[in-house]
Amino acid sequence: MALDRPQLELLEALASAGTLTAAARRLYVSQPALTLRLRNLEDQLGIRLFDRQGRQMAPTRAGQRLIETATVVLRELDAAERDVRTLAAGMVGSLRFASQCSTNYSWLPALLRQFHEEHPGVEVRIEPTAADRPIPALLADRIDVALVAKPDSQMHAVDLEPLFVDELVAVVARNHPWAGRDSLGADDFTDAHVVLYEVYDTRRSAAALLPLPAGAWPARLTTVPVITELLLEMVRGGQAVTVLPSWVATNYQASHGVTTVPMRPAPEPRVWYCATRKGPGSGALDDFVGLLRERFRTQRPGKAQVIAVPEAAPSPAG
Template identity: 30%
Template sequence: MNLYQFHIFKTVADKKSFSGAAQALFISQPAVSMHIKSLEDHFGTRLFDRNTQQVTITEAGRILYEYVEKILSLLDEAEKDISALTGCIRGTLSVGASFTLGEYVIPQVLGCFKKQHPQVRALLKVTNTEQIVKLVLKQALDLGLVESRVDNFELIVKPFMKDELVVLLPVDHPLAGKKFILIDELVALPFILREQGSGTRKITEDRLKEAGINLSELNVVMELGSTEAVKEAVEAGFGATIISKWAVQKELKLGTLVSVKVKEVSLVRKFYVIYNKNKFQTPVVKEFISFLSSFCFQENSVEKLA
C-alpha cells in the first residue's frame, strides 16, 4: 500500500470508471485494476462493485475515500509549504496543446520551464482543440493550450499569446508576388482546410464569416488532419490555405512557400490557456501558468494573462 495507490483509488472513485481513471492518469487499465486489487487485499474487503456499465463504490470504499481525501490534501499542503520554503517546484505537469501550439510553440516553452524547474516531469499531449477541451473537462489534463476561445462554464479561459494567420501559396502561384489579395481572389482559389475540430479551421471560418463569406463558398479541394500535411499539399501546388505564421517560419525563411494577407479580413487571433475550475491546482500547475504568461510576454508577441 502506498500513496500512489491512494491516488489511483481516488481517481477511480471520482471517475466511476477504471478506464476513465487509466486515461486520466496516463496508465493502462490493467495497471489500475492491479493497484485497486492490492488495496482490497490489504483491507480485506471490496472497495468497488463492478459491472459492465459502471463502477460503484462500496461502504468500505466510502470510508477509505474520506481518509484518502484528507491524506492527499495534507500531502498537497506539505508540498506547497516545502516548495515555498526551498523555492523548489517538483511534481508532474500534464499539458494538452492543439497542433499549431503543440508542434511549434509549446515545446520551447516547456523546455525553458524545465531548465528553471528540473524536478518537474512534463507530459505533453498534442491533438486538436476539440479533443483538448474534452480531456480538460474530464480532468485528464492539468491544463490545455488551444487556438480559439472556448465557452464552457466549467472552464477558466485566459488569453496568453497573440498569433497572426496568413494565406499560404506555392512560390510559383500568380498571386505569390502580392503583399495583399482581395477576398474575391481568395474565394477563387482551390483551398485546403484542416479537419473539423481544429482551432485553425474554426478561426478561419469565424473570420471569413465576419467578412460575409461562408466556408461553403470556398473551393475546398482537401481536408487534412495535420499542419504538416497541409503545408506539403500547398507546396505541391494543390491549393492555398490559411495558417498560423508560427507554423511556417522555416518555409518562409527558406523561400519554399509564400504568404500573403487578405485586405478585407483581420486574421489576428489569440491563443488561450484553459483549465478546469473544479480541478485542484498543484504548485507546479500554478507555477507553469505564471511562467507561461511571463515567458510569452518577454517574447514581445503576446499579452499577459488578464
C-alpha cells in the same frame, strides 16, 4: 460486490474486441478460460452482462454500465502506477499539459528545458484529450494546464488568461501569382483552389467557418487531416493555397518554399488562452504558466487582448 482488476480487464477487452476469441488473444488466455471467467462473473453478479449474437458479444445494459466504470477505473489505476514509479525514481510530481493545436509543439522543447532547470523533479506529460476537448479534461482533473483557442460551453468554469491573437494569412508557393501581393480580398478567392484542415469540411455537421475574408468562397475546397506538413506539400506545387496563423506559417517558409500574404478584411481573429482550474495551483504549475506567458509575450504575431469568452461556437482548427 467487489470486482478485481482481471475482471475489469475482461469487461474492457470484450467491449473493445467484440468476440471471445479476440478478447482472449488480447488477454493472453485461452477462449475456454475466458468463457469460464465471464460465466463466473455473471454468476457472482446474478445478471447477464453480454448477449451472444453469433460470435459477437453485445453488452447488456448492466454490462455497458460496468464497462464504462471499468474504463475509468483502469485508466486511473494505470495513471496511479505511473505516478508511483515516478516517485520511486526520485521525481517529486508531474504536470499534465494539453494543447488544442498540434502545430503548437514546435516551441515546447525550449520551454521544457527552462522549466526543468527550475523544477528538475517534476515530469511534464503531454496528454491527449478526447475529441480535442481540454476544458472538460481540466474539470475532470485529467490535465493541469491547457493551451486553448476553440470555444467550449464550459469555459466559464475555468481560469483563462489570454496569451495572444492569431493573425490568419494566406500561404502560397513562392512562384504563385499571389506571392508578393500587398493583400488579398474576397474576390481573389473566386477562382482559387483552397486546401484546409478537415474541420472546415462543409459536409460535416459542425464544420468550422472558413478562415477567409467575409464573403469569400473558393472555386474549389479540399480538406485534409490536421497535418501541417501535408497541407504545405499541397501548396508547394503552386496549384492550391491555404490559410494558417502567421506564426505557424513562418516556421515553414524556408523548408517548404512558401510565403504569406495578408487578407483584407482579415478573417475573424482567434484568441489563445492558458486554461487552468479555478483556485490556487502548485508552485510548479504557476511557474509553467509564467513561462507560457513570457514565451508568447516575446514571440507572438499579435498582442493578446482581453476578449469576452463565448459560451459556445464553431471550432476553428489549429
